[in-house]
Amino acid sequence: MTKAxxxxxxxxVALAAGVSVAxxxxxxxxxxxVNKNTRQRVLDAAEKLKFSPNPFAQALNFPxxxxxxxxxxxxxSRFVLPILMGVEEAFGAxxxxxxxxxxxxxxxxxxxxxxxxxxxxxxxxxxxxxxxNARPSLSExxxxxxxYAYTPSVLxxxxxxxxxxxxxxxxxxxxxxxxxxxxxxxxxxxxxxEAAQERSSAAHAALQSHGLGFVSGEVLYGxxxxxxxxxxVRALLNARLDFDGIFCGxxxxxxxxxxxxxxxxxxxxxxxxxxxxxxxxLFSTTSRPPLTTIDMNLEHMGRAVAGELAVAIAGVTRxxxxxLPVRLVPRESTAGLDGSLAxxxxxxxxPLKA
Amino acid sequence: MTKAxxxxxxxxVALAAGVSVAxxxxxxxxxxxVNKNTRQRVLDAAEKLKFSPNPFAQALNFPxxxxxxxxxxxxxSRFVLPILMGVEEAFGAxxxxxxxxxxxxxxxxxxxxxxxxxxxxxxxxxxxxxxxNARPSLSExxxxxxxYAYTPSVLxxxxxxxxxxxxxxxxxxxxxxxxxxxxxxxxxxxxxxEAAQERSSAAHAALQSHGLGFVSGEVLYGxxxxxxxxxxVRALLNARLDFDGIFCGxxxxxxxxxxxxxxxxxxxxxxxxxxxxxxxxLFSTTSRPPLTTIDMNLEHMGRAVAGELAVAIAGVTRxxxxxLPVRLVPRESTAGLDGSLAxxxxxxxxPLKA
DNA sequence: CTGAAAGCGCTAACAA
DNA sequence: TTGTTAGCGCTTTCAG
Numbered sequence: 257m258t259k260a261x262x263x264x265x266x267x268x269v270a271l272a273a274g275v276s277v278a279x280x281x282x283x284x285x286x287x288x289x290v291n292k293n294t295r296q297r298v299l300d301a302a303e304k305l306k307f308s309p310n311p312f313a314q315a316l317n318f319p320x321x322x323x324x325x326x327x328x329x330x331x332x333s334r335f336v337l338p339i340l341m342g343v344e345e346a347f348g349a350x351x352x353x354x355x356x357x358x359x360x361x362x363x364x365x366x367x368x369x370x371x372x373x374x375x376x377x378x379x380x381x382x383x384x385x386x387x388x389n390a391r392p393s394l395s396e397x398x399x400x401x402x403x404y405a406y407t408p409s410v411l412x413x414x415x416x417x418x419x420x421x422x423x424x425x426x427x428x429x430x431x432x433x434x435x436x437x438x439x440x441x442x443x444x445x446x447x448x449x450e451a452a453q454e455r456s457s458a459a460h461a462a463l464q465s466h467g468l469g470f471v472s473g474e475v476l477y478g479x480x481x482x483x484x485x486x487x488x489v490r491a492l493l494n495a496r497l498d499f500d501g502i503f504c505g506x507x508x509x510x511x512x513x514x515x516x517x518x519x520x521x522x523x524x525x526x527x528x529x530x531x532x533x534x535x536x537x538l539f540s541t542t543s544r545p546p547l548t549t550i551d552m553n554l555e556h557m558g559r560a561v562a563g564e565l566a567v568a569i570a571g572v573t574r575x576x577x578x579x580l581p582v583r584l585v586p587r588e589s590t591a592g593l594d595g596s597l598a599x600x601x602x603x604x605x606x607p608l609k610a
Numbered sequence: 611m612t613k614a615x616x617x618x619x620x621x622x623v624a625l626a627a628g629v630s631v632a633x634x635x636x637x638x639x640x641x642x643x644v645n646k647n648t649r650q651r652v653l654d655a656a657e658k659l660k661f662s663p664n665p666f667a668q669a670l671n672f673p674x675x676x677x678x679x680x681x682x683x684x685x686x687s688r689f690v691l692p693i694l695m696g697v698e699e700a701f702g703a704x705x706x707x708x709x710x711x712x713x714x715x716x717x718x719x720x721x722x723x724x725x726x727x728x729x730x731x732x733x734x735x736x737x738x739x740x741x742x743n744a745r746p747s748l749s750e751x752x753x754x755x756x757x758y759a760y761t762p763s764v765l766x767x768x769x770x771x772x773x774x775x776x777x778x779x780x781x782x783x784x785x786x787x788x789x790x791x792x793x794x795x796x797x798x799x800x801x802x803x804e805a806a807q808e809r810s811s812a813a814h815a816a817l818q819s820h821g822l823g824f825v826s827g828e829v830l831y832g833x834x835x836x837x838x839x840x841x842x843v844r845a846l847l848n849a850r851l852d853f854d855g856i857f858c859g860x861x862x863x864x865x866x867x868x869x870x871x872x873x874x875x876x877x878x879x880x881x882x883x884x885x886x887x888x889x890x891x892l893f894s895t896t897s898r899p900p901l902t903t904i905d906m907n908l909e910h911m912g913r914a915v916a917g918e919l920a921v922a923i924a925g926v927t928r929x930x931x932x933x934l935p936v937r938l939v940p941r942e943s944t945a946g947l948d949g950s951l952a953x954x955x956x957x958x959x960x961p962l963k964a
Numbered sequence: 965c966t967g968a969a970a971g972c973g974c975t976a977a978c979a980a
Numbered sequence: 981t982t983g984t985t986a987g988c989g990c991t992t993t994c995a996g
Contacts (some may be wrong), residue, residue: 629983630984632983632984632985633982644981644982667988670989846986
């Protein structure tokens, strides 16, 4: 690494262009009242010197600093990362810096990091959770706009974004029914998660709208694991239930489900159609067969949240819980008996991914 | 969110404490030559006003800015995230901000983001890759220290950190041999990855040191997928090879391997001991049985890299390729025939994780 | 259209 | 031990 020879400052540019710093500043910032030629001379000089303005000096003159903070509950979470990527994409390439701080599920640490972000004068904060259960608001303690992503704030006056779980469940059930399945069960994750509850109720409602109910009478709850997916299938089998479709609370569960079905000699999709949730490609595309599933569009959510924060920083707040649409990604686990994949209408506007 | 009422500045604190700004500054920064009582008065005032210094004003007076940039090749990579977490842990809680920019595997974008980071006056940059293949150096174009993580720079004069793949392979083979396996095969990933090559050669060397060789004569290469793991097992079986141990290039491959072995009626670990690589818990702990594997300690690498960058910023550069030790995590896939897990010596100092 | 001068919030000489 | 003063690099009145 080359030792930092002092960087050119505005004075150097002005000197090189033969104007005052004031004029140089105006020229560089596209202010009016600068002669076209003068401006060009300044621009050339800046170019030649590879001048770039010191953002700290600029920040000193403006109310906004050009940095935003992302406070994550758990950076390692499968849901956090895609959202972070969307945020980064929306901000990172521009003039806004994204500072990350990871609370590692520690509320004390979260408070501390929040204070640190504030001390660093971020213009706004994105609070990024890893489950759908509403969380305490932080906004009281914060002098800048806050937007909550994935995990909403309990306060309706805060601005939160979550995926539309109900829509996902409805899409899943409608898809199974459209594929001719009538005897449908649901193997869900942990009931203490609101996401699980929302998916259950919406699935139930969707079934009813088709004049159907769960073959098992009620939703099976377990944890979010493959292992539970396998157990769930065995439970259905042991109960001697006749079923031809299973909607799973997550792709991990779904993978366990298709593995168990295969091991028990049931063909997917021939005997049983399976729909997952999350479109976690690690599972959805490597499963045998690949999984039809619900894509929550998390990266898009990241961009939406970033946009909303930008708007909020500009002074326009749009409080409330914003549920973002999800889409169904059809794959082989619900293919028609002729092996055809689901048709376009099912895809809810999205292209096939795998 | 509460509208930002103007924040207190040093002048306010000074005023409240009845001293000059200079004294207030000294008191707050723990400089000498300040009366104990005076200092306390200032501290109290600052506390009461909830004063926190404007970091931009501070940065203007110092050569360092208190921000570092992390330039990732691909934020969504399984290897990048743990390292990033280590970096964040090392820096985030302190006074240094971590700005992330994700190049998304695009070299043009990488160059652009690099310029952006420089324009933002970061004190140093961590270049975070997602494979072990040496990459072009960026350091030429950068006026601040750069440390490369996971993916090393081609330049020996740069400072790079990678996991010690050879050590991992050696641990794996030694472990299999210690567990009584003598007929060992290796199912590796894509040969174009240096990580794959290093693991192969070290495994070969380790076998030789025990007077052994690969039962298959040579290493089997494929991609890094479960599906290839299954194929690899079938290839060994079709070749009617007698084997009792398999070292896999990744946990994903290993998972495919144990699945295929089970489906073919071979017991793991009874008939065949299997060792993976990566300790990607998503696979290593949910596999049936759970996988003995090599943990690359990526989060620790993140901390090490962060520390090294801090040192470099302070002016001490330690160029070269630093290979960080890895460790073996024993689980059931290589358990003794009595079901016992591997003993402590095998664990290379680390506790069991799952 | 251009430039001199003031000031953003803070730190550091230098006096007092 | 304290306060005065002069910047750090930039933007912005306000004269010229």
